[in-house]
Amino acid sequence: MSDNISKGDRPGIIRRVWNFLTRPAVAITSGALLVAGFVVGVLFWGGFNWALELTNTESFCISCHEMEDNVYAEYQGSIHQNNGSGVRATCPDCHVPNDWGPKVVRKIKASKELYGHFITRSIWTREKFQEKRLDLARNEWRRMKSTDSKECRNCHSFEFMDFTLQENRAGQNHQKALDEGKTCIDCHQGIAHKLPEGYLEAYREVAREVEGN
Amino acid sequence: MKKTVLISVLTASALVAAGLAVAQSGTSGVRSLRNAPIDEVAEVPGVFHQDEKRFGRNYRQQPPLIPHTISRYQIDLRANQCLACHDWTNAGDRGAPTLSMTHYLDREGRQLDRVAGTRWFCTQCHVPQADAPALVENTFRSTAGK
Numbered sequence: 568m569s570d571n572i573s574k575g576d577r578p579g580i581i582r583r584v585w586n587f588l589t590r591p592a593v594a595i596t597s598g599a600l601l602v603a604g605f606v607v608g609v610l611f612w613g614g615f616n617w618a619l620e621l622t623n624t625e626s627f628c629i630s631c632h633e634m635e636d637n638v639y640a641e642y643q644g645s646i647h648q649n650n651g652s653g654v655r656a657t658c659p660d661c662h663v664p665n666d667w668g669p670k671v672v673r674k675i676k677a678s679k680e681l682y683g684h685f686i687t688r689s690i691w692t693r694e695k696f697q698e699k700r701l702d703l704a705r706n707e708w709r710r711m712k713s714t715d716s717k718e719c720r721n722c723h724s725f726e727f728m729d730f731t732l733q734e735n736r737a738g739q740n741h742q743k744a745l746d747e748g749k750t751c752i753d754c755h756q757g758i759a760h761k762l763p764e765g766y767l768e769a770y771r772e773v774a775r776e777v778e779g780n
Numbered sequence: 781m782k783k784t785v786l787i788s789v790l791t792a793s794a795l796v797a798a799g800l801a802v803a804q805s806g807t808s809g810v811r812s813l814r815n816a817p818i819d820e821v822a823e824v825p826g827v828f829h830q831d832e833k834r835f836g837r838n839y840r841q842q843p844p845l846i847p848h849t850i851s852r853y854q855i856d857l858r859a860n861q862c863l864a865c866h867d868w869t870n871a872g873d874r875g876a877p878t879l880s881m882t883h884y885l886d887r888e889g890r891q892l893d894r895v896a897g898t899r900w901f902c903t904q905c906h907v908p909q910a911d912a913p914a915l916v917e918n919t920f921r922s923t924a925g926k
Contacts, residue, residue: 646852735832736848739875754864758852762859767870 622674625657633690634658637700638760645759654722661718661759662707701763705773708752712777716751723751828912835909838922843905850908855901862902863895 578586621627629635639658642648647656664670683689690696690703711718725745730738740754756762756770816822835845853861865876872878883899884892899905 734848736876743875757854757859757861761856762854762861764858766859767864 619670619674622677623659623663625659628658631684633684633696637690637693637696641760647759656722660721664714664717665721697763701765701769704756704760704763704766705769708756708770708773709777711752712750712774719751719755826912828910831909831911836924838920838924840923846906846908848908850903855903860895860900860902867895 629639642658647661663673688695690699725741728741730741733741743749744753752770753774756766810818812818812822814822830849832847834847837844850862855862864870865874866879868878868884870876879895879899881891883895886892886896887898
């Protein structure tokens with residue numbers, strides 16, 4: 568006991584780490600520091616992007632039963648899942664922004680979804696999901712409406728559409744939408760998932776709210 | 781001893797018979813999907829498209845045929861997407877024909893503001909048409925005299 572260093576002689580752990588970080592390194596060469604920093608940087612950045620991509624796949628989205636049993640099941644057979652041209656849009660194509668900044672913001676917001684899955688179990692059963700789905704749909708409508716349906720426009724754009732090749736109704740309405748400054752989601756709600764009761768009124772409310780700002 | 785010989789003879793003949801049967805079915809018993817000969821390219825059935833013209837009515841009370849595709853529209857207990865264009869509240873904006881007022885009459889004859897429950901499932905009465913050949917001969921004679 569007596570040969571122990573008394574507490575007063577040695578600084579605490581936080582102090583020691585601080586000293587290590589702030590004092591110039593004398594034992595290691597600057598070259599070694601530089602190389603080590605570079606390698607660690609690459610690993611860290613690569614790992615970050617890898618995780619970002621991993622959480623941006625359909626298989627990741629449906630690893631929760633809430634997604635697999637409800638929205639994913641309904642998406643089967645919809646035009647973005649099954650069509651003549653053999654192109655498929657999966658969950659992240661429509662629900663996660665492509666640009667880096669908004670994408671990271673969306674990923675951070677997804678922590679609420681984790682909370683809902685693990686803690687509150689807010690849409691754990693089909694019944695709970697049905698009860699909440701109008702609110703959940705509102706969130707997506709709001710995002711689409713306020714970004715001029717950005718995720719749709721990663722593939723579709725009025726500029727590249729040949730209205731004469733479309734069905735009469737579609738051609739006429741797309742021209743009208745172009746002239747009146749409408750956005751995709753203004754007409755195309757529920758293209759990949761089922762619509763809840765009162766969806767049209769709810770959508771119009773969201774649209775007014777976004778346009779008002 | 782006798783019994784063993786008998787059993788082996790029986791088993792052997794059964795095996796031969798089974799082998800023959802399998803060999804036979806290998807050439808004549810196999811059938812392809814749609815019954816096409818297995819060594820020929822199967823004929824793919826034609827693809828028929830939706831007719832998009834406005835149809836004349838064949839009798840006075842005929843529900844008009846639908847002149848556009850409807851395959852992706854949801855009609856169930858919760859939502860009816862046809863109403864987004866055809867309901868009287870939306871038809872003007874969407875350039876679609878308004879539901880006639882019979883669609884707002886309930887079975888007691890009361891005028892409603894929303895489409896009547898008896899008219900909710902549109903495709904009970906209205907159907908689209910495809911340019912496919914008729915599967916059965918149609919002997920209907922129109923009262924329009926055509």
